[in-house]
Amino acid sequence: MAVHVPDHDGQADFDLIPPVVRARLRTLHLRMRRPTHTPGIGLQSSRNQGPGLEFAQYRAYQPGDDPRSVDWKLYARSDRHFVREAERESPLTVWLLIDASASMAQSDPDNPALTRLAAARSIAACVLELALAQGERFGVVAVNDRGIDLLPAGSGTRQRDRCLRQLHALQAQGQWPDETALQPLWQHLGANALVLLLSDGFDEAGVALAERLAAARRELRFIQILSVGERDFPFRGDFRFRDPETGDEVLGNAEAMRADYLARFAEARAQLQSRLTASGIDLATLFLDQPVDTPLQQLFADRAATGVGQR
Amino acid sequence: MSIGLLFPAALAALAALALPLLIHLTRRSERQLMAFAALRWLRAKERARRRLRIDEWLLLALRLLLLTAVVLLLAQPMWFGKSSxxxxxxxxxxxxxxxxxxxxxxxxxxxxxxxxxxxxxxxxxxxxxxxxxxxxxxxxxxxxxxxxxxxxxxxxxxxxxxxTPRTQTVAIRHDLAHAEISRYFDAAAKAWNAGTEDHVDASAKPSFVIDTARTDVALPANSDWLLWLSSEALPPANERWLAAGGNVLRASDAAAIPTPGFQRSAAARADY
Incomplete structure (x- = not known):
């Protein structure tokens, strides 16, 4: 299992990935829970037959096998048809599905520059580096009701730079799009793709989309990005809270609202967790005061027991 | 020694103190706008008991003091019995x-x-x-x-x-330097008025009509008295009026006649 980690310079995304985080990325590997069956060469474990890199076994020829997979030299020796099976590494397509609705512009008063979208950009940049290092194919989709900003999947450093340019151009505005607008997603996000959804998870439609994608054999990872204010509600005094997407306002005293809010928000998060678990979607949460690779560590850390891929 | 006000009615302007207080309280109740995406889980709730809280004491005190000072200035304070x-x-x-x-x-x-x-x-x-x-x-x-x-x-x-208490017209003419003093004479003349009214008849006309103005304003036609508070000499028009039987009182520091207090002019009478 030769993994070539290209020695990339990473100038383009220098500001997106802090050096400490970049150092920690070495311990991460994008992987899927189930084997894939797509052609090509990648890191993912596969039971596909054919010209693989590592020989697995011979088995008897069965009608329907590709004549190219028959080992003709063995046939010459043994006069019987054997099919050479290989443990093949097929490539993975990683999709970054980024919520670009106005709620992604949320940040904390302490650090107004670090918006949810900025954190999503950093996570996406990390994933791009990982995918590039593993030789996977990857693409980026950003969605809001102004339209779908889709960069078709590709591989290589130029594809990474294209993706980074698109990430930089992203702006958080509008709301989550309606279902019809999301139709192009189904054409591009092929089955067995690894889809990382970067969102706040506040849009019901976004969660529903994740569920439907997961039901249609896409492997989903939900990375929920929450601000410190949403987690701790540390505000003091009288506020006019305004929803950036709908413009609705709630007036009140922060201290008085705190307990009720925290309880309801914790319940909502638990609900989301259980919904996603039911659909087989892994959920990882990043709070804006944490290092950006926190959810990736949760989802993709090398574990001694599992290793890369599953045999 | 005690403090007094020449124009106590100006104290009514103290009502203006309510203004900074109101501003202070309303400004505090202004709510800070905060973008909050998780609004769905937020329920409006006010503080159970809204205390009337004042945050910036120092600022408020400064504003109030400033206003009070202005009002007191308007009321024209003076020291009674100030040793001089x-x-x-x-x-x-x-x-x-x-x-x-x-x-x-x-x-x-x-x-x-x-x-x-x-x-x-x-x-x-x-x-x-x-x-x-x-x-x-x-x-x-x-x-x-x-x-x-x-x-x-x-x-x-x-x-x-x-x-026959005839209404007398007193003209007070002062220059810039004597504007302060003229107010005292004005007040004194008004006090005479009040005194005589008590004695003669409450319904009678005021005994004195007081006309205070700068030196360059002409005298009223029927002036009986002129209080000349200026270091300049009488203008020709006033000289003529004096010659025709007017009464002039002039300030000592102005006059060519060096006497303390006020000097009767040629035709002045010593009644007052």
């Missing part, structure tokens, strides 16, 4: 003495009171008519040497004016 070396001139009214001579002891006491309030360094000049009634059959003894100036009493005073 200004010479005093007391003019004993010869015109209407019976108003004060009813109680001779009191009359006598008032001299002593005046003597006690004055600083030892202040000189006292008293201008009295030839006859000063109502005293306790002896010379007034005071702690200081008093410069008594006896002037001839107006012969027809007392009878004629008592019978």
């Amino acid at each position: 070396d200004h010479a005093w001139v007391v003019v004993v009214p010869g015109a209407n003495p019976d108003a004060v001579i009813d109680d001779p002891t009191l009359r006598d006491a008032s001299w002593r009171e005046l003597d006690a309030t004055l600083a030892a360094s202040q000189s006292l000049t008293v201008i009295v008519p030839e006859r000063l009634p109502g005293l306790d059959a002896q010379r007034i003894t005071l702690s200081r040497t008093v410069d008594w100036r006896i002037v001839a009493a107006r012969p027809d005073v007392g009878e004629t004016e008592q019978v």
Whole structure:
């Protein structure tokens, strides 16, 4: 299992990935829970037959096998048809599905520059580096009701730079799009793709989309990005809270609202967790005061027991 | 020594203090706008008991103090009995003495009171008519040497004016330097008015019409008195009026006649 980690310079995304985080990325590997069956060469474990890199076994020829997979030299020796099976590494397509609705512009008063979208950009940049290092194919989709900003999947450093340019151009505005607008997603996000959804998870439609994608054999990872204010509600005094997407306002005293809010928000998060678990979607949460690779560590850390891929 | 206000009505302007207080309270209730995407889980709730809380005490106190100071300035504060070396001139009214001579002891006491309030360094000049009634059959003894100036009493005073209290017009003309003093004369003239009204008839016309203006304003046509508070000489128009029988009182520091207090002009009478 030769993994070539290209020695990339990473100038383009220098500001997106802090050096400490970049150092920690070495311990991460994008992987899927189930084997894939797509052609090509990648890191993912596969039971596909054919010209693989590592020989697995011979088995008897069965009608329907590709004549190219028959080992003709063995046939010459043994006069019987054997099919050479290989443990093949097929490539993975990683999709970054980024919520670009106005709620992604949320940040904390302490650090107004670090918006949810900025954190999503950093996570996406990390994933791009990982995918590039593993030789996977990857693409980026950003969605809001102004339209779908889709960069078709590709591989290589130029594809990474294209993706980074698109990430930089992203702006958080509008709301989550309606279902019809999301139709192009189904054409591009092929089955067995690894889809990382970067969102706040506040849009019901976004969660529903994740569920439907997961039901249609896409492997989903939900990375929920929450601000410190949403987690701790540390505000003091009288506020006019305004929803950036709908413009609705709630007036009140922060201290008085705190307990009720925290309880309801914790319940909502638990609900989301259980919904996603039911659909087989892994959920990882990043709070804006944490290092950006926190959810990736949760989802993709090398574990001694599992290793890369599953045999 | 006590503080007094020349224009106490200005204290009504203290009502303006409510303004910064109101501003302070309303500004505090202004809510800070906060973008909050997780609004769905937020329920509006006010503080159970909204206390009337004032945050920036110092700022509020400064604002209130500033306003109070302005109001006090408007009310024209002055010190009564402020010790000073200004010479005093007391003019004993010869015109209407019976108003004060009813109680001779009191009359006598008032001299002593005046003597006690004055600083030892202040000189006292008293201008009295030839006859000063109502005293306790002896010379007034005071702690200081008093410069008594006896002037001839107006012969027809007392009878004629008592019978027919004619409205007199007093013109006060002052320059910039004497604007302060003119207010005191103004107040004094008003006080005369009040006093005579009590005595004559409440419904009668005021005995004095006071006309205060700058030196360059012409005199009213029927002026009886002119109080000239300026270091300049009388303008020709006023000179003519004086020659025609007007009465002029002029400030000592202005005049060519160096006497303390106020000097009668050629035709001035000593009634006041």
